[in-house]
Amino acid sequence: MTGVVRHRGDYTWEGVDLLAYKQEPGSHFKDVTRQVLSAGAPDLFAELRYFEVAPGGHSTLERHEHVHLVVIGRGAGHCLVGAEVRAVTALDAVVVPPLTWHQFRATGAEPLGFFCVVASERDRPQLPTAADLEALSSEPAVKAFIRV
Ligand code: MN
Secondary structure (H helix, E strand, O other), X not given: OOOOOOEOOOOXXXXXXOEEOOOOOOOOOEEEEXXXXXXXXXXXXXXXEXXXXXXXXXXXXXXXXXXXXXXXXXXXXXXXXXXXXXXXXXXXXXXXXXXXXXXXXXXXXXXXXXXXXXXXXXXXXXXXXXXXXXXXXXXXXXXXXXXX
16 A cells, blocks of 8 residues: 555546546447556455546446446436436445446536446456347436437
8 A cells, every 4th residue: 555645636646647448349438537546555355446527428338247336526417227317416325236237427517526446356347239228228218318
């Protein structure tokens, strides 16, 4: 551990690279950045990341065995978890259970920033097939929300 990772005051942290969010080839996202805040603890059981979605942007629609523990840090938006679309705002917490479709969107005028804890050892995200998208779209609110 290196101890304190100091916040600069603008949702970036000293010594932490601001990365474009990247995942599997073919995954689709828009205007998302990623910062790994737990890089000083590579042997820890979990990683702590901070993601920021620009207004109008979204994370990848995906699912996986590993769980996400999310705390909204900034702004407001909406998230899909399973078959439910919910509004979220700063300091709300979101649990994404195993194999549950999820997506975050910054639906307001400001960025949606969130902290996300994941297991260090984790499976790769699965992207929706055409059949998955059809199943998701059976719920009108979900159909209107998802971006792929
Ligand atoms: Mn995920």
